[in-house]
Amino acid sequence: MSGDVDVAVVGGGVIGVMTAHEILSRSPGTRLAVLERDAVGQGASRRSAGLHIPRGATPRVREMTEYSEDFYRRLRAADPSVPVTPLPxxxxxxxxxxxxxxxxxxxxxxxxxxxxxxxxxxxxxxxxxxxxxxGCQYADVPALVQWLARKVRHRADVREAVAVTGVEPAPGAVRLRLGTGEVLTAGQVVLAPGPWTGGPAWRDLLAPLEVxxxxxxxxxxxxxxxxxxxxxxxxxxxxxxxxxxxxxxxxxxxxxxxxxxxxxxxxxxxxxxxxxxxxxxxxxxxxxxxxxxxxxxxxxxxxSPDRVPLIQPVDGDGRVLFAGAANGSGYRLAPAVAAAAADRLAPARRPDPHRERSDR
Ligand SMILES: Cc1cc2nc3c(=O)[nH]c(=O)nc-3n(C[C@H](O)[C@H](O)[C@H](O)COP(=O)(O)OP(=O)(O)OC[C@H]3O[C@@H](n4cnc5c(N)ncnc54)[C@H](O)[C@@H]3O)c2cc1C
Incomplete structure (x- = not known):
């Protein structure tokens, strides 16, 4: 296949896959790749207890909590097989x-x-x-990631056992070096590496975030x-x-x-x-x-230093976005993190709506 995509999401945990799902829900014609070194849902997401506690220490986290709670409620209403269970x-x-x-x-x-x-x-x-x-609920988070990945897979290029070994922002695009020896060129990259923030491919890019x-x-x-x-x-x-x-x-x-x-x-x-x-x-x-x-x-x-999840550009050009550092709440806040990441994708890099229509 052609190596060029509009957006590459690096990391197939609940935040990465939720972000891919969100981008495709908004713009189904986006050429999107998810790159996961292991298998999707095998990082912190596999160990998650998956509890949604409807609280937040700051107004921003409470806002993210309300958004995410409502998102999961709607997801479950649309498809009762979503592995999210309300709880007293x-x-x-x-x-x-x-x-x-x-x-x-x-x-x-x-x-x-x-x-x-x-x-x-x-x-x-x-x-x-x-x-x-x-408003409390809990999820089988690995099963939820698989559920989301299934939705994403038929519309995007989901590559497992493919590590990203280099992230090279360049004018007009970002070059991703892959463990397979290939290079993928993406208009925009969302880094969602969970606790692998010190990964050699992005250690220097993420250092200023102080995660x-x-x-x-x-x-x-x-x-x-x-x-x-x-x-x-x-x-x-x-x-x-x-x-x-x-x-x-x-x-x-x-x-x-x-x-x-x-x-x-x-x-x-x-x-x-x-x-x-x-x-x-x-x-x-x-x-x-x-x-x-x-x-x-x-x-x-x-x-994150202030315990608010980070959704932040990390290169000079705003083409590489970090999404994560959800402070032990990455399941419950994933929908809000994904929505904020999709919001921050620069409009210029969103797919052309004409191409989108012809792709359907
Ligand atoms: C024991 C435990 C209990 C928890 N309980 C809760 C809870 O009750 N409620 C809650 O909301 N949250 C909870 N959490 C937190 C929540 O699970 C995490 O915040 C969330 O899973 C993080 O998701 P993520 O997608 O950012 O990271 P991950 O799930 O870790 O995904 C990151 C992915 O990036 C991949 N990756 C890394 N390096 C590369 C590379 N070079 N190339 C390609 N891919 C790469 C990894 O393989 C991994 O799959 C818990 C966490 C733990 C550990």
Whole structure:
């Protein structure tokens, strides 16, 4: 095939594939390639817990949250096979934090105080209160990426096991060197490398963004959720308990403080320290589950300096756009990141509408 495309998306995780889906939804005639070093959905997206918590620490993240929540709702309404499942959810925080909880959660979440936590395995700590919030859902993220990739594949050139080894902005186009020895020329490039922000092909381009990569850990709890069980978010601890109904066990996600992790370092599995840290916190809220937290998932994610996802040109010409650094929320914010990336594609590089019509 011809090497020239209008847009090349580098990285086939939830953000890259969602961005490809968004671009093609807006302009079906776009000549688009997705370049993925591994297989689509195999990076951070494969390990994602996939919880959508309807909150944001800043107005911009709340705006992205509302957009994304609505996007997933519409996607599911249009096709019930989309692997996104609505879930009841409670938030636990100090009783004195009612104001901040109301502020942080989006308007439609409408946090409502509850007398008792409607989650039999979880108990409140001293001085804590619980709120029920609306709009929560969770996804089987790898399955969602496959669902999106299926939509994209028949309209775009999705290349797996094809690494990008060089990104060379040049006048009028960007030359992408591929691990296969080929060169692909693209009018515009969206870099969506997940935690591989230090990849040699774009390390220098991305350095000014000051993205850092943090460990993300979740424990698997060997206890079956009952039908109707929902998520419990521990607001102050930035942790949550999530019933993975389709897998038949609970998941406990908690915050790790390990920074500057190399996503290519060989997996070492859970360490004794990670297991103990997670169990200690879980024991305070769900003592019956703590000792059943015996395994988990360990990977990492990209974090931006101000904890707002980055959608930003990284070359002088504005032809190379970075999209990502979603701070451990890349599933739930992917639709908003993708929409912002599509918005930033320069109009001059959008496909000619006449050609678009003739392509249909
Ligand atoms: C354990 C865990 C739990 C999580 N839980 C949640 C949650 O509950 N809710 C939530 O919203 N988010 C959660 N996240 C975060 C979320 O999963 C990530 O933010 C999201 O998956 C990032 O998507 P991405 O597309 O940016 O990155 P990725 O999925 O990592 O995709 C990037 C892709 O780029 C490819 N790539 C890298 N280098 C190259 C190259 N040179 N050439 C071509 N391709 C390349 C990689 O192979 C990879 O497939 C969690 C993350 C982890 C690790």
């Amino acid at each position: 959810m409670h938030v636990v925080a100090p009783a004195s934090a009612a104001g901040p909880v109301r502020e942080r959660y989006v308007r439609t979440a409408a946090p409502a105080p509850v007398r008792e936590l409607d989650a039999p395995r979880v108990r409140l700590g001293p001085g804590e209160a619980a709120w029920r919030v609306a 850092r990569v943090k460990r993300v850990v979740a424990l698997h709890v060997a206890a079956a959720p009952a039908p109707g069980d929902g998520a419990v978010v521990l607001e102050e601890q930035d942790a949550f308990l999530l019933p993975l109904h389709e897998r038949g066990h609970w998941l406990f996600s908690y915050t790790s403080r390990q920074w500057d992790v190399d996503p290519d370092a060989p997996p070492r599995g859970l360490t004794a320290g990670q297991l103990a840290e997670g169990r200690d916190l879980l024991r305070r809220y769900a003592p019956g589950l703590a000792d059943r937290a015996v395994s988990g998932r360990v990977f990492c994610d990209a974090y």
